Each structure stands twice: as C-alpha cells, then as structure tokens.
C-alpha cells in the first residue's frame with residue numbers, strides 16, 4: 041500500500057523538465073516546460089515558471105514533435121514471449137519515439153475477449169514505457185466465422201476501439217459488413233488486412249517481373265485492391281468507419297482516393313518499409329525481406345509516398361513484427377513473414393518523406409501522431425504542443441546519421457530489413473505523460489505504475 | 502565460379518567454358534577407363550530434399566568419374582526434411598568437410614540461401630530448386646543443342662555458341678525450373694527463344710523475358726524452330742484450373758503425332774525434339790515423337806554426366822580467381838590418349 045501511494049505521488053509530482061531551444065514542429069524555436077504530466081508552459085513562460093529542481097534539456101538543433109502513435113504493432117504477448125514481450129516491444133517503441141502503440145490481436149490466445157485485452161493493457165501499464173492499446177480481434181480466434189465479443193472488449197478496462205484480424209483478412213463479405221455495422225455502437229473501427237485469400241494461396245512475394253524470375257509464388261496487387269474496393273463500398277453502404285492496414289500498391293491508393301472523394305469514411309496506413317524497399321531485394325532470397333503484404337515495385341513506392349504526402353494515406357503504421365531468428369534462418373518459403381520497425385520508423389520516414397521534401401515536420405507529426413491518435417480515438421495523444429496539453433512528445437535530432445544494427449536494438453527481433461543502412465534522424469528524448477522514458481537517446485526509466493483506482497484517469501490525464 | 506546457383510547470373514564466358522570442359526569430359530566418357538583422378542580426396546555431398554533418382558545418379562556418376570568421394574544425403578522424409586533444419590544440415594555437412602554440396606530442394610532459392618548464409622564453406626551446386634532454376638539441366642540441354650547445331654553446320658562443337666539457333670520451349674513455363682534456366686542460358690549463348698503454352702501457365706512478368714510468347718503451338722512451330730523442348734506437365738497442375746482437362750491440354754499443347762508430321766511438312770528436317778524427362782507419354786509428348794530420330798532424350802541423359810563433371814571440376818579444381826581464362830587447357834586433368 042505504501043508503495044502504491046509513493047508511486048502515485050511520483051507519477052503526479054515527478055521531475056519537471058525545461059526543454060530549451062527546440063524547434064516546435066520544425067518551425068519556431070521555443071522553450072517548453074513539462075510538469076505534472078503536461079506541457080505547463082511554452083515560450084518565455086517556460087523558464088520563468090520552471091521550479092528550482094527542474095532538469096534543463098538543451099534542445100538546440102532538435103525538433104520537438106508529438107510522441108508517435110503506432111496503429112499497428114505486434115507485441116507477441118501472450119503466447120510468443122520468445123519473439124517479443126510487451127516489456128521489450130514497448131522499450132523498443134519508446135526508443136523509436138512512440139508514446140502509444142496498438143498491440144495487434146494475433147497473440148496466443150488471440151485477443152478476442154475482454155480478459156485477454158485487459159491482460160495486455162495491464163502488461164502495458166506495468167511496463168510503463170509507452171501507452172499500450174490492445175487491438176481486439178474481429179472474429180473468434182481470428183477464425184473468420186463468428187464475431188468476437190466486440191462490445192465487451194470496448195467496455196473493458198482496455199477500452200478497445202480498433203478491431204482487426206490482422207494477419208488474416210476478414211474475407212467473408214457478410215461478416216465484414218456486420219463487423220463494420222456493429223462497432224458503430226461504440227465508435228469503433230475495423231482495421232482490415234486486405235488480402236483476398238484464394239488469390240494468395242501459397243503466395244511468397246509480389247507477383248511481377250521479379251517473382252517470374254525467382255520462381256516464387258506471386259502475391260498479386262489485385263488481391264489487396266479487390267478487398268479494399270469491396271470494403272470501401274461496404275463502409276459506404278452501412279455508413280461505417282473503415283481503416284485499411286498497410287496499403288502497399290499504387291492501385292490501392294487510387295481506390296482509397298476515389299473513396300475519399302465520394303465521402304466514404306475510410307482511413308489508411310502505410311508501413312515505413314513499403315515507403316522505402318522494393319521487391320528487387322527478394323533476389324537475395326534472404327527471408328529478412330519476407331513480409332505480408334510483400335515489398336512491391338518502385339512505382340508502388342512512389343505512389344505510396346505521394347499518397348502519404350497528399351493525405352490519401354492518413355498514417356504510418358509500423359507493422360512491427362519481431363520473429364525469433366530460427367524463423368528467418370531458413371529457406372524463403374519456410375520463413376515467417378514480418379519485419380521489425382519500431383526503432384527505425386522515424387528514420388525511415390524522415391529519409392523517405394521529409395528529406396525528400398514531401399512532408400515537413402508538421403506533416404510528419406500529422407501522419408505519425410495526430411491522425412493515428414484520432415483513428416484510434418486516443419484523445420490525449422497526438423495533441424498540439426501547447427500549454428495545458430498532455431506531455432506526450434519527443435525530441436528528434438534530424439541531422440544525426442546512424443547505421444542500423446539489429447543486434448543492438450531493444451526489440452527481441454533481429455529481423456530488420458534496414459540492417460546495414462545508414463539512416464538520418466535520431467530520437468534523443470521521449471516524454472510519455474510527462475515522464476522521460478528516453479533521455480540522451482537511451483532508455484531512461486519507465487513511467488511508474490498508476491494506482492489501480494487511478495488507472496483510467498491516468499490514461500486520459 | 503564459387504557456386505553454380507542459376508544460369509541467370511552465368512556469363513557467356515563461363516557458360517562456354519563449362520560447355521567446352523564438358524566436351525572434354527564427354528571424351529573421357531568414351532574411353533574404356535572412364536575415371537579421372539582430378540577430385541581424388543575431395544568430398545561431394547548429394548543433398549536431396551526431393552526425390553530425383555535420375556538427377557542424383559547423374560551427379561553421383563559425375564563425381565565418381567572424377568574420383569571424388571560421394572555421400573548421398575536423402576533428406577526427404579528424414580528428420581531433416583523440415584525447412585528449419587537447412588541450417589543444421591549445412592553445419593553437419595560443414596563438419597564432415599564437404600567440398601561441394603549438390604542440393605535439390607522443393608523451395609525456390611534454397612541453394613542460394615545455403616551459399617550466402619555463411620553456414621557452410623563448400624561450393625554449392627543447384628540441382629533444381631522449386632520453380633526457380635535447374636542450371637545443370639539447362640547446361641546439358643545447351644550442350645546437346647550445340648552438338649546438334651555444330652553437326653548441322655559442319656563445324657566443331659567446342660568454342661562455339663548458339664547464335665542463329667531458334668529454340669521453342671512448350672508447356673508449363675510457370676512452374677518449370679528447366680524452362681527458366683534454359684531461357685537465360687540459351688539467350689546468353691545467342692539463341693532465339695520462343696515460349697508456347699496456355700496463358701495460365703506462363704508467369705505474370707514473362708513479358709520482360711528475352712523471348713517471344715505464343716499461345717498457339719502451331720503458330721509457334723510455323724516460326725520454324727530448330728529445336729522443340731517439351732516440358733513435363735506435373736500431376737498437381739491437372740486439378741488446379743490451369744486448363745480444363747488433360748485431353749484439351751494435350752490437343753492444344755502436346756507434341757503429338759500430327760505435330761511430328763507437321764515438322765516434316767514444313768521441311769524442318771534438322772529440327773530436334775527434346776524433353777528433360779521423365780516424360781508423360783501421350784500427354785505432353787506422343788510415344789512416336791519421343792522415340793523418333795528427332796528425339797534427343799537419351800542424348801540429354803548421356804550429356805548430363807559430362808556437364809555435371811565439368812561443373813564439379815570447375816568449382817572444385819578450377820582457379821577461383823580465374824573466372825574467365827583466355828584458354829582452358831587442362832593438363833593435370835586429361836590423361837594422354839584422350840580423344841579430342
């Protein structure tokens with residue numbers, strides 16, 4: 041009991057930080073005072089209002105951004121703790137500049153009941169590195185046959201708003217229609233992994249010029265695009281909100297653009313790897329490049345970048361998918377699909393979008409924080425950098441250059457497709473609800489566990 | 502060459518070198534004593550994750566004629582048949598000091614994976630991987646074609662390429678490692694390649710290949726090919742909606758007696774009919790065609806040993822720093838009395 045009281049006290053009255061000389065959203069240079077979980081002051085009021093014992097951080101040359109929000113993370117717990125745990129995955133997230141992640145439902149057991157989503161939610165609270173928002177499964181056991189108890193998950197302590205069978209497409213059109221309709225009752229959203237199953241049986245890589253040479257079974261673009269086309273029409277018909285996971289083709293972009301022009305309530309995400317890598321890499325047969333949806337062509341990459349820049353694609357989602365090394369140290373066909381991404385996302389997006397002039401830092405904040413927070417209904421994330429707002433923010437050195445070395449990462453996964461690449465940008469500090477989880481580019485301390493009776497308010501500050 | 506993984510990455514110089522060395526190996530095969538001491542003390546492992554007695558025996562004969570020690574490792578059905586254990590298997594072979602690993606595997610890219618993984622130091626020879634490549638099959642086909650082309654032209658086989666030759670490959674190109682390896686190798690050697698088959702069995706992306714595509718076999722035959730290579734139709738394709746029935750397939754894309762007669766009618770006296778084996782007689786090729794004087798089926802089998810000897814010799818005894826030598830005399834290899 042005493043411990044609980046003291047941690048609650050420290051959470052409420054923890055260290056204050058005076059962040060000096062950072063460039064807010066890459067524009068004006070202002071001081072910030074972080075205190076009691078909030079941005080207490082911006083500008084000259086920051087220094088004058090700072091308490092005696094405030095820690096001063098020199099942010100000269102750094103960009104201040106809202107903490108990143110990932111709509112698509114595989115934390116593997118419960119069930120595959122050899123691949124990742126909530127603890128290791130959320131450490132990786134904090135280092136990568138995230139203050140919230142959505143943990144996908146394909147754990148074991150599947151997150152298809154209030155019990156499992158609450159378990160993941162509590163593990164996130166106990167870890168304290170980022171806000172962990174469980175995603176609920178759409179169907180029981182990801183089986184694609186019966187709706188899971190979506191309402192119970194929504195009403196649980198985890199407060200689930202995003203539902204997905206990710207990894208498996210909700211391919212039954214009637215089931216998809218019902219799911220889209222049902223979650224309207226609690227402002228939920230269905231996040232669809234768009235993959236027509238019959239068109240992708242045994243699929244190994246993008247179907248095109250490279251698969252023809254390599255003799256690997258193709259994953260055709262039409263398998264993604266046909267499901268997205270169906271789903272946007274279903275969403276229109278029933279007046280529901282749809283989110284499309286990891287859009288990977290130029291054709292998908294065109295369909296989503298068309299749907300948005302018609303006023304259909306659809307949002308979409310793209311992964312960092314689909315913004316940078318192409319199926320040419322598969323020529324190595326190195327399974328580190330095996331992912332679902334697969335790496336596509338340079339034309340697709342160009343279209344995805346343009347779509348993220350113009351708002352057709354709303355958000356970046358990492359699809360962080362750690363695997364134990366034995367699942368990648370094998371033949372291509374036997375290897376697991378997926379790549380790690382939490383600790384490289386900021387750098388890859390800076391490289392692909394900011395350094396190319398397609399997005400400024402405000403645009404970066406829009407696609408990595410503001411919009412994903414809105415899609416996931418996280419009212420206290422992705423907020424403006426203004427006095428009184430929750431202090432979920434990061435300090436980024438855009439001039440830094442580093443070489444990706446998966447062996448030094450916080451995630452358990454060593455399956456980074458960016459291994460050996462030199463990338464720009466590094467996260468110097470992460471503040472999660474005013475608590476510094478990362479300082480000087482290294483993990484600091486987790487946010488203390490809120491008292492049980494303050495759990496919900498602590499989330500929503 | 503450190504490995505032989507594909508013909509896609511094989512230069513014309515190395516391809517010709519392999520074929521020329523294979524000619525010298527064939528000469529050894531014609532002698533009474535068919536054995537050379539070239540690879541004495543070296544170990545060649547035949548690592549077969551997929552049944553193929555024909556290919557395994559051919560490699561085994563090639564290695565033994567070069568005096569190598571041969572270990573046959575049939576991984577299919579054993580504890581190592583699961584994919585995750587490719588690494589363990591490789592390390593086992595490394596511990597046994599294998600100098601070359603001849604690998605047949607149902608997964609495309611498995612030999613490339615083995616060669617690039619760092620799990621093993623041995624030379625890797627791809628003996629057929631999934632639907633990717635089968636480079637020694639293409640080399641023996643090219644060898645067979647080159648001999649035929651030289652005989653027709655009245656020139657020596659060694660040192661020449663396939664410039665001017667027109668080769669038609671027919672059937673299930675989508676799933677055929679033989680077709681892929683042949684498209685790359687034959688075009689590298691200067692031949693013109695035509696493909697014919699049902700659109701469902703030609704890969705998306707075939708338009709980027711250096712060949713022309715025909716859906717009608719008779720139209721393709723009217724292009725007057727110098728060789729027609731029939732691909733084996735795998736049983737598992739027959740019930741997967743690639744074509745309506747084997748009867749319709751056979752009628753449209755089989756090399757039947759009518760098409761055998763068509764070659765005569767077109768005056769294509771020197772056109773040969775090839776098949777990598779094993780044949781589905783009456784399906785992709787009629788018995789009359791398979792057994793006709795135009796058929797190279799048995800020559801292909803015979804030439805397989807010479808080509809595989811050449812590959813093993815060049816990988817294990819060739820100078821690894823000398824991929825493209827000006828000449829290739831092999832004093833230590835070919836004993837006196839050889840027939841050039």
Ligand SMILES: [Zn+2]
Pocket residue numbers: 206207208233285286332333
């Ligand atoms: Zn997915």
